[in-house]
Amino acid sequence: MNVPEVYSIAVAGSIITLLVIRAIMFVLVACRLVACLLLSLSTKSSRFLFIYFPKLYHRVSRVVSRYFLLQILYFCGTAACNFIGVGSTAQAGSRAAQLAVVNLVPVLLASSHDFGARMLGISLRTYGSIHTTSSLMVFIQSLIHTATVIHRATFSPAEPQQFYGSLGGLTLLLLCVSLIIQRRYYEIFLKAHLACTIFLIYSLWRHVQLRGRFVRLCVATSAALFMATFTLRVARALFRNLAFGKFFCRLTLNSQQGSNPGDAFEVKITLPRPWKVKAGEWIKLSVPHVGLFYLFQTHRFVVVWSEDGSGSNASSISLLIKPRSGFTRRILDRIQPQTECRAWIDGPYGPSRIGRFGTRTVGDYGHVVMFATDIGIAVQIPYIRETLTGIKECRVRTRSITLVWQMDRSNALDEVRQWLQDLVAEDKSYNLQLLVYDASRASSLKDPLRFGEHDLIQVYGGEVNWQEQLENEISNRKGRLLVMVSAQRHVREKIRDFVQENVYRDVELLDLEFQPWASRKRWCPI
Ligand SMILES: Cc1cc2nc3c(=O)[nH]c(=O)nc-3n(C[C@H](O)[C@H](O)[C@H](O)COP(=O)(O)OP(=O)(O)OC[C@H]3O[C@@H](n4cnc5c(N)ncnc54)[C@H](O)[C@@H]3O)c2cc1C
Known part of the structure; x- marks a missing residue:
């Protein structure tokens, strides 16, 4: 092949590559449009049902x-x-x-x-x-x-x-x-x-x-995708856990003095390779020290807090873990508080995109309300922190954040007290309202008890009236309202029903990835 031929092949190749990229982009945009159309048809049909047959709508929306x-x-x-x-x-x-x-x-x-x-x-x-x-x-x-x-x-x-x-x-x-x-x-x-x-x-x-070739191609593609994602996952986990002179992450258990068996505890993980943590991300954790049977088990935990190292990358992350009966209980039994042990992490995973078509972030909403019960607080804290940073740097639209948290034990507050105090200290322009309800005691005339910077954390006795709280937020909303929920099923259902009734008042619901469970045996739905 002579030089002009090679040259013309290179030119033709570039043009064909550009055309192919354009065609792929076109197909992707077309697919997205069709998906949007189908979703909006789905939303419109549910609106029709909601207006003309509200009872049927509620029954159907619970099931489908x-x-x-x-x-x-x-x-x-x-x-x-x-x-x-x-x-x-x-x-x-x-x-x-x-x-x-x-x-x-x-x-x-x-x-x-x-x-x-x-x-x-x-x-x-x-x-x-x-x-x-x-x-x-x-x-x-x-x-x-x-x-x-x-x-x-x-x-x-x-x-x-x-x-x-x-x-x-x-x-x-x-x-x-x-x-x-x-x-x-x-x-x-x-x-x-x-x-x-x-x-x-x-x-x-x-x-x-x-x-035929078609059938073989499909089977080969499935196998290739499966193998490729498996290899990528393993490679990413190796990359996360191994660095020059650093093998494995280091895990330290910070459990409270004299804590009860049901109390949540914090673990801090020092990372060999820092990464920029996003709100809503979780990791899959494995701790070899916990026992032979647990060696190949990985368990999901949300990254609640991170300490920044070089740049804005996190040098260590903190998790809040509520013990159940297996791995989480063994961590408490097998690991001494304040001593380091090796841990293996896989991730980070999540967060998913939000909004009807997956095009929004939390910072795109003028008003954000977060509802949590029990350990559900773990997934709300990083979102508050990220949004407050966004407000400080004028990167987000959010002007008001309200957290309503119902705890089942009085000492649950101690597990997150420092983080809540850091959040209110960060909130220089008073965008944040923290309302904590202690369901283990009755309400009293002294309520709310206040603490934190400028007494911004308010603690009430008794249970939350979810509907009343949401009604208040909807009436005083500043722009589009996002309701983020990490709560037990019965609370989630109440909030979902109420949001559906107010869907025309620019209210959207986000069920977070991690939802607390009601009883020890029942698993949270994912
Ligand atoms: C995205 C995400 C984030 C999470 N973040 C946190 C967190 O920040 N803090 C926290 O305390 N917990 C969190 N969890 C829950 C946590 O992963 C579990 O509590 C933990 O894995 C339980 O381990 P265990 O061995 O002690 O449970 P066990 O008591 O042994 O398990 C309880 C029961 O659930 C079953 N089970 C275990 N895992 C699953 C599963 N994935 N799907 C279905 N059934 C299952 C077990 O077989 C058993 O029957 C999160 C879960 C998800 C999905």
């Missing part, structure tokens, strides 16, 4: 998610694809197989929910429902495929292709059945789920060896 319309469309669209252009049982079987492997791509998009949610900027809950819905579709399509194969009486498991197909089908069934143990034996379920997924990919790959 806001993506219900999208899910219906997805199921109807897939069902249509099962029939269009299909003239025989054999064609129906092969169409179902194709649809199953196409749906395998979103199922295996990321090797962990946290990673997938962070990658797409969506909440853990949304990622979870995408994963569940598409997994269900893979299962349904595989069932149709198997039924047609058996119907045609061509099923012979001795043949390699059918043997691996049957193995894949059985693994799928096992994946579904294993959901039964999810709540009770969560850690075992997680490991079994991962092992079954890897086996499923292997058996599917062997099953489709002699099939």
